[in-house]
């Protein structure tokens with residue numbers, strides 16, 4: 001017979017599973033309505049943000065996301081024990097229940113090159129690029145994206161952030177913080193325990209950014225190994241989280 005405390009634990013685990021399964025089985029329209037229906041999180045300064053589940057992601061957008069990851073993080077992957085394996089990364093990006101927030105700059109805020117913000121503080125000059133204005137939204141280059149998933153991690157119900165990458169010309173204007181806020185809003189609304197992510201230790205820029213937006217090393221982050229000579233060997237990555 002399981003002890004009362006074990007019984008309580010099994011009950012909690014079953015409730016956690018049910019919570020996550022319920023959210024992940026929502027039709028996308030209902031998912032959108034529940035997490036973004038009554039807020040303005042899908043817009044930020046001169047950027048539009050679209051929510052897409054992996055099933056609705058087209059090849060062009062997925063490849064643009066993969067290219068962005070390669071552009072921002074290739075050196076970090078190469079320096080890690082994992083190495084850079086685009087096929088593995090694409091498989092991970094295709095995982096069931098993955099949600100994407102894709103960021104595009106509004107055409108009327110672009111300069112003639114059609115890609116950079118006119119100003120970093122969000123002020124935009126009058127629209128004068130007819131070509132950029134007439135392009136459909138999906139043809140506008142991707143300024144960045146975040147991918148995340150409702151899941152169970154170490155028995156806790158969480159939102160796991162898989163990727164967050166902004167093209168260089170769109171950094172430093174609060175977009176990264178806004179995307180983290182949007183994911184955190186989903187986590188709060190979904191009533192999970194925390195938001196988690198993995199970050200390469202050598203990516204000090206991202207570590208500083210995550211710390212700034214309230215993340216700390218998670219209790220399940222792998223500890224360093226003590227080598228024979230007594231020296232500590234740290235894993236190439238750390239797991240960070242923000243409790244809600």
Ligand SMILES: CC(C)(COP(=O)(O)OP(=O)(O)OC[C@H]1O[C@@H](n2cnc3c(N)ncnc32)[C@H](O)[C@@H]1OP(=O)(O)O)[C@@H](O)C(=O)NCCC(=O)NCCS
Nearest residue numbers: 072164165166171172173174175176177205206208209212
């Ligand atoms: C990490 C990243 C998403 C941050 O986005 P961002 O839009 O540039 O960041 P924000 O402008 O929203 O900054 C938010 C806060 O973090 C701080 N911050 C951002 N970059 C920082 C840096 N390099 N060093 C120190 N602080 C930094 C900002 O000062 C700001 O603090 P404040 O709000 O108190 O002023 C972006 O730099 C990026 O895409 N980097 C490359 C991809 C990458 O490394 N992704 C992480 C993979 S694990």
